[in-house]
Amino acid sequence: MRDLNFNDQPPRFKGKVITDQLAGSITRVEELAYIIRIDEVMTKTLITIAPDASMSDVTDLMREKHISGVLVTEKENLVGLVSTEDLIKCLINGELSAPVRKYMSTNLVTLNSYDFLTEALKTFARTGLGRLPVLDENKKLVGIITKGDITYGFLKALEHDYHEEEVRRYRASHLFEDIESDRTSLILRYVIKHYDFMHGGSASSNIKKALLRLGANPQLARRVGIAIYEAEMNLIIHTDHGGSIHVEIEPHQISIYAWDDGPGIANIEEAMKPGYSTASEEIRELGFGAGMGLFNISRCVDEMKLESELGKGTQLTMKVFLKKDETVGEGYQTDKE
Numbered sequence: 001m002r003d004l005n006f007n008d009q010p011p012r013f014k015g016k017v018i019t020d021q022l023a024g025s026i027t028r029v030e031e032l033a034y035i036i037r038i039d040e041v042m043t044k045t046l047i048t049i050a051p052d053a054s055m056s057d058v059t060d061l062m063r064e065k066h067i068s069g070v071l072v073t074e075k076e077n078l079v080g081l082v083s084t085e086d087l088i089k090c091l092i093n094g095e096l097s098a099p100v101r102k103y104m105s106t107n108l109v110t111l112n113s114y115d116f117l118t119e120a121l122k123t124f125a126r127t128g129l130g131r132l133p134v135l136d137e138n139k140k141l142v143g144i145i146t147k148g149d150i151t152y153g154f155l156k157a158l159e160h161d162y163h164e165e166e167v168r169r170y171r172a173s174h175l176f177e178d179i180e181s182d183r184t185s186l187i188l189r190y191v192i193k194h195y196d197f198m199h200g201g202s203a204s205s206n207i208k209k210a211l212l213r214l215g216a217n218p219q220l221a222r223r224v225g226i227a228i229y230e231a232e233m234n235l236i237i238h239t240d241h242g243g244s245i246h247v248e249i250e251p252h253q254i255s256i257y258a259w260d261d262g263p264g265i266a267n268i269e270e271a272m273k274p275g276y277s278t279a280s281e282e283i284r285e286l287g288f289g290a291g292m293g294l295f296n297i298s299r300c301v302d303e304m305k306l307e308s309e310l311g312k313g314t315q316l317t318m319k320v321f322l323k324k325d326e327t328v329g330e331g332y333q334t335d336k337e
Helices: 028-032 055-065 084-093 117-127 147-173 202-213 218-238 281-285 293-300
Strands: 069-074 077-083 131-135 141-146 186-192 243-249 253-260 303-309 313-321
Touching (some): 055 069, 055 084, 069 141, 077 084, 117 147, 186 202, 186 218, 202 243, 218 243, 293 303
Antiparallel strands (some): 186 243, 303 313
16 A cells, blocks of 8 residues: 555645646545544454563464564553564574563554544554554553554445445436436536635535436546536635536536626636636635636536626536537437437
8 A cells, every 4th residue: 555645735726727637636545544443444352462471472472373563461451562573682682481571662652543544644654663552532452553454444445435336326327317308407506605615625526426426437527527616616716705506417418507696707808818816815825816717617618608797796607518428327318409
């Protein structure tokens, strides 16, 4: 498993011409590290030894259980850990009969069972250790975790994700063919609040997910997701009260409508130019307002219409026409308009 650098923030779309490489930069594994808790993947069946046992007993235990470290406990309390490295030191000194307490490590690094895996990954990276004891909220020893446990936990979660997503996609992709009508469409509506940066990008993310479940290919979902993200951020940044986004999904096209009630755009032609922005310094300090939003939208959609009136608001209409291999809704075909 590759090392995950949790100090690096994933690239955003702020002030950049969007490429496929920038779209969707956080992997599912990185996301899972913030979802799965340590107690879900740690080894709970503990192999322990007493501090008064001999190092010879440690040798036998490691050979029998095929492990490279043993927790040392006294009256159910964690007092140390003896590793292969400690055993090698003992062998070099020819002291297999020495008590475990002489060679065990007592300056232990531990984890909390209720923390997320991101904490375990950070600690492994910082310390270089191969295994870490896990304590509960009462500081009682409840498990031990290795990098292998984390890898297995990720694989198990990804497998679960895969099976769940397959079921969802099967159900969603048959939506259009299972409903009989002259023209079937799915309409998604989202209310976008002014200056709500906390939820910025939520609408575009949800729409992208919906398209994938409906059977859209990833490239199409990315294009639509980027266009809606830019429209969403414009509503958050440049409006008086936020606005609304409606998305109508049909087997042959996707129509997107974004509108607000003000303040409106004074010069639409000027606003469409890359780099043109009316964003305040406060917004620019947050990394937004570089004037690339409408330009990025125009690159992602097949048809775009921007209408605005000062004091009344703005309406943005976007359309994406689906090719034969992009048709949304498995097996659905129509020649009706």
